[in-house]
Amino acid sequence: MGAILFNAFSFLQKQLKEKNIPCTNARISFSKGQRVRDVLMKMGIRDKDIEGVFVNGKIASTNTLLSDGDRVAAFPPGTPGPYRLLLGMVKNTPDTSGKKPNAG
Amino acid sequence: MSRILRINTKEKTHSFETPSPDIRALGGRALTSKLILNEVPASCHPLSRLNKLIFAPGLLSGTPAANSGRLSVGAKSPLTGGIKESNTGGLVSQKLARLGIKALVLEDKPEEDAFSIIVIKKDSVEVLPADEYRGVTNGDMITRLWERFGKRVGVASIGPAGEQRLTAACINFADPKGHPGRAAGRGGLGAVMGAKKIKAIVVDDGGAERIPLHDPEAFKAANKKWTELLTSHPVSGQGLPAYGTAVLVNIINEAGALPTKNFRSGRFDYAQDISGETMAANIEKRGGVISEGCHPGCVIRCSQVYNDKDNNYLTSGFEYETIWAFGAHCLIKDLDDIARMDRLCDDFGLDTIETGVTIGVAMEGGLIPWGDSKAAIELLKKVGAGDPMGKIIGNGAAFMGQAMGVDRVPVVKRQAFPAYDPRAVKAVGVTYATTPMGADHTAGYGVCQNILHVGGTIDPLKKEGNVEISKDLQIATAAIDAAGLCLFVAFPVLDHAEGLQLIVDMLNAQYGLSLTTNDVVQLGISILKDEHEFNRLAGFTAKDDRLPDMFKEVFPPHNTVWDFTDEEIAKAKAF
Numbered sequence: 003m004g005a006i007l008f009n010a011f012s013f014l015q016k017q018l019k020e021k022n023i024p025c026t027n028a029r030i031s032f033s034k035g036q037r038v039r040d041v042l043m044k045m046g047i048r049d050k051d052i053e054g055v056f057v058n059g060k061i062a063s064t065n066t067l068l069s070d071g072d073r074v075a076a077f078p079p080g081t082p083g084p085y086r087l088l089l090g091m092v093k094n095t096p097d098t099s100g101k102k103p104n105a106g
Numbered sequence: 107m108s109r110i111l112r113i114n115t116k117e118k119t120h121s122f123e124t125p126s127p128d129i130r131a132l133g134g135r136a137l138t139s140k141l142i143l144n145e146v147p148a149s150c151h152p153l154s155r156l157n158k159l160i161f162a163p164g165l166l167s168g169t170p171a172a173n174s175g176r177l178s179v180g181a182k183s184p185l186t187g188g189i190k191e192s193n194t195g196g197l198v199s200q201k202l203a204r205l206g207i208k209a210l211v212l213e214d215k216p217e218e219d220a221f222s223i224i225v226i227k228k229d230s231v232e233v234l235p236a237d238e239y240r241g242v243t244n245g246d247m248i249t250r251l252w253e254r255f256g257k258r259v260g261v262a263s264i265g266p267a268g269e270q271r272l273t274a275a276c277i278n279f280a281d282p283k284g285h286p287g288r289a290a291g292r293g294g295l296g297a298v299m300g301a302k303k304i305k306a307i308v309v310d311d312g313g314a315e316r317i318p319l320h321d322p323e324a325f326k327a328a329n330k331k332w333t334e335l336l337t338s339h340p341v342s343g344q345g346l347p348a349y350g351t352a353v354l355v356n357i358i359n360e361a362g363a364l365p366t367k368n369f370r371s372g373r374f375d376y377a378q379d380i381s382g383e384t385m386a387a388n389i390e391k392r393g394g395v396i397s398e399g400c401h402p403g404c405v406i407r408c409s410q411v412y413n414d415k416d417n418n419y420l421t422s423g424f425e426y427e428t429i430w431a432f433g434a435h436c437l438i439k440d441l442d443d444i445a446r447m448d449r450l451c452d453d454f455g456l457d458t459i460e461t462g463v464t465i466g467v468a469m470e471g472g473l474i475p476w477g478d479s480k481a482a483i484e485l486l487k488k489v490g491a492g493d494p495m496g497k498i499i500g501n502g503a504a505f506m507g508q509a510m511g512v513d514r515v516p517v518v519k520r521q522a523f524p525a526y527d528p529r530a531v532k533a534v535g536v537t538y539a540t541t542p543m544g545a546d547h548t549a550g551y552g553v554c555q556n557i558l559h560v561g562g563t564i565d566p567l568k569k570e571g572n573v574e575i576s577k578d579l580q581i582a583t584a585a586i587d588a589a590g591l592c593l594f595v596a597f598p599v600l601d602h603a604e605g606l607q608l609i610v611d612m613l614n615a616q617y618g619l620s621l622t623t624n625d626v627v628q629l630g631i632s633i634l635k636d637e638h639e640f641n642r643l644a645g646f647t648a649k650d651d652r653l654p655d656m657f658k659e660v661f662p663p664h665n666t667v668w669d670f671t672d673e674e675i676a677k678a679k680a681f
Contacts (some may be wrong), residue, residue: 016387071361082346
């Protein structure tokens with residue numbers, strides 16, 4: 003059992019707000035062994051709805067195992083910025099490899 | 107064939123000339139930078155008669171090609187002392203192109219103090235007395251010039267900052283609705299225009315023919331695909347129209363790269379309050395315009411009109427960089443007050459990045475408290491009043507840093523950093539250090555992935571691969587600037603192999619050429635070589651390609667530092 007700090011951005015934030023699902027600096031509980039994808043699924047967000055997720059400020063897989071206090075953010079396709087490539091955002095599908103970014 | 111229009115601002119005379127063979131094929135940034143290298147003595151004072159102010163439409167400007175209405179404005183920069191290319195939307199680029207004007211070159215400077223305006227029409231060029239407009243803001247300038255010369259004429263003007271020849275002064279351009287939200291923002295080009303005593307330039311293309319296309323059918327076919335590419339991509343087709351560039355506030359904050367309190371950390375506690383999502387929600391609630399283009403023929407439409415709580419116009423073209431500079435950088439969390447400062451900058455003719463960073467440096471020095479938006483607004487108003495303090499603000503971050511006696515001054519070549527911390531997005535830091543422009547994010551914005559072999563994922567927190575990516579980005583950006591295309595076309599071009607080829611197809615169909623994508627890359631390289639050569643002649647050396655010491659400090663949340671050696675940095679300039 004633990005909790006993450008969760009944010010959704012762009013179209014995703016709007017969709018979740020319309021459903022009254024907390025999505026700006028929201029504290030979300032999770033059970034031991036749950037992954038990013040599990041928390042997103044509970045909100046009705048599937049892998050295909052997102053372009054990427056940040057875990058603790060780094061682009062990560064939706065398969066990442068959650069730890070207490072993790073900071074998680076999801077964003078949908080269509081997010082601009084010169085650094086899509088640099089930040090690792092440019093992919094046709096979200097990373098599902100399960101690799102957690104280095105702590106930082 | 108299109109011609110070069112030269113105007114002598116001292117004699118109030120003009121002449122047209124046929125471009126020489128070596129510059130005939132150039133446009134946009136390629137042409138402004140080549141002309142500056144060829145014609146402006148690198149050692150000259152930027153406000154002297156020897157400097158030239160050059161406006162050049164991109165190669166595709168004036169054609170039906172989607173998102174091709176961008177203008178390159180160049181001169182020796184009064185801010186950096188080096189070459190400057192500043193890129194803008196608005197109406198002037200397409201109208202100059204349709205009038206067959208490849209470049210407009212303002213030369214010399216008057217001895218007397220009186221201002222003039224330049225009026226360019228199909229069959230006439232006039233330099234008219236304009237002292238009646240002295241002190242008029244850019245917003246009012248457009249209103250008055252549209253009343254006098256007709257709605258929707260192209261207008262480029264300077265505000266009080268340009269008139270005072272301050273080095274953060276920009277040149278503002280009327281957008282299609284007549285707001286001054288478009289600017290050749292960076293590098294103090296408004297001061298060069300002010301030194302030449304030109305208050306405004308009016309461009310009316312009434313009666314002009316369409317731009318001749320060598321192969322209209324091939325052009326039409328390529329442009330159809332090009333438009334589809336731009337409108338079907340999720341960034342240019344959905345994200346940018348819905349949230350503008352401001353959607354980056356949350357993203358860059360989440361990445362830990364949003365410079366906060368003068369680059370002390372990468373996260374701002376109130377990022378949500380100043381985010382693109384909040385901006386869009388306010389527009390929906392209050393009125394305003396969610397999505398509009400900065401020039402006719404734009405299909406991305408990332409600009410917007412932002413109104414206050416009473417639904418009165420506050421500003422347009424409310425960009426991520428501006429929101430960051432007056433927001434997280436200064437610890438200001440009131441989005442409406444940030445919009446008010448954006449509006450003041452548009453009206454006074456100030457670069458919003460330079461000015462926002464300057465306000466933060468003033469806070470660093472204790473002139474006003476951190477986060478005090480009302481005090482920041484009052485400070486900014488001093489620029490319009492011609493107050494001596496206004497002159498310190500209007501001369502930018504480096505000048506303010508000296509005035510306040512502080513050592514945390516985020517500039518390269520005296521130009522203020524934009525909204526990405528170089529310790530958390532290292533390739534951007536390499537671009538800040540090495541672009542001939544001074545700290546400039548747009549200099550390394552576009553990516554031509556397949557051609558430039560920029561593949562895979564680069565870790566933004568580590569050094570590996572980031573020098574190479576910065577170099578490739580700078581090459582690609584220079585080429586896009588020469589074509590007259592909006593930089594945001596880079597998103598679909600990045601993700602689709604055919605993107606760059608379509609640009610080449612349109613250029614070939616317009617001019618009857620047989621360019622390849624490699625030629626475009628070579629064009630990008632040649633532009634950078636010209637610009638670096640000018641800076642070398644102006645006295646720049648490798649020591650000017652360093653970031654300030656403050657970036658050696660550990661930067662939370664990722665706790666990284668700026669750790670490139672001079673030798674590593676130099677590789678980004680080895681072509």
